[in-house]
Amino acid sequence: MLNLNDDYAMHSNRFAEVLACSQGKPFAFDHGGMRTLHFDGRYIQSAMRIVAPDELLLSYTRAMMAFLLAKQSPRHILMIGLGGGSLAKFCYRHLPATRITVLELDSDVIALRRQFVLPEDDERFQIIHVDAEHYLSSMQHTVDVILHDGFVADGLAPELSTEKFYRRCSEVLDDDGVLVSNVFGTTDDLMPVMTRMWKAFGPKLWWGDPSGCINRIILATKDVGLMAQRSALVKRAEQLDLQHGLALGEFVDRLKTAHNKSDAEFDAIAGYDAGATFMPY
Known part of the structure; x- marks a missing residue:
């Protein structure tokens, strides 16, 4: 989720026309060799x-x-929110042994899957039109990874950012599973979400603010494992960057953690601005 930039000013009339024709539904917009999704x-x-x-x-x-820092070969990834399917496509292509299930509430978003060149459903890839909260409540199996990117026009869907929701995510993760949550906004917006995740997962939280956007990516784990060793994270990020070109080394440099921190320390750390230095483990 990003603000519109100067490139859109160059296409403002055409964008306004496409927006008007969308009649309040999600739509795709082509410009400068790009295709973007808008609500x-x-x-x-x-x-x-x-x-x-x-x-x-x-x-x-x-x-x-x-999540690849902690789960190198996930068996099953559950994605909450389809959007333009960037993560779904990347995982489908680069993790050929992984099953991928995508939950999306908005049928109009799913209807754009061909415009965003998403694969057809098959034995290891499926997009399900469903309320993610209800789906999780009825799950009878566990998954290795949950990628939580469930946005509506104004930001993270409120029902997908409650303490109850995060506790349920913890319950359906394997013992060494990882939840990755994309959140968006100011510190005042982020702190309540992070506090709910703290209550659900305890201090096993890591987060960073990627460059070039106002998103925050939060990783919550059930088992500290590799995430507790900064040197191992740096080495693993280097390997993944060579393999997939993800620039995770830069993200690791921005990571902060609640691991081994008190409630008061967590409150202070979580409010730091983007780009703050790595918090010592």
Whole structure:
């Protein structure tokens, strides 16, 4: 989720026409070799390079792949929120042994899947038109990774950012599973969300603010594992950057953690501005 930039000013008349024709539904807009997803005239929800549809173009999507720091070969990824399908496409292409299930409430978003060159459903890829909260409440199995990117026009869907929701995410994760949550806004917006995640997962939280956007990516784990060792994270990020070009090394440099911190220390750390230095483990 990004603010519209100067490039849109160059296409303002055409964008206004497409927006008017959308009749309040999600829509795609092509400009400068890009295709972007919009819910209204304020924000970019997703972006795709038309000649390279599987590329992770936005920095926050690359940062969300940080689950690979802890889960190198996930068996099953559950994605909450489809958007333009950037993460779904990337994982489908680069993690061929992984099953991917995508939950999306808005049928109009799903209807754009061909415009954003999403794969057809098959034995390891499925998009389900469903309320994610209800789906999680009825799950009888666990998953390795949850990628939580469930946005509406104004930001993170409120029902997908409650303490109850995060506790349920913890319950359906494997014992060494990872939740990656994309949140958006000012510190005043972020702190309540992070506090709810703290209550659900305890101090096993790591977060960073990717460059070039006002998103925050939060990783919550059930088992500290590799995440507790900064040197191991740096080495793993270097390997992933060589393999997938994710720029995770930069994201690791921005990571902060609640691990081994008190409630008061967490409150102070979580309010730091983007780009603050790595908090010592």
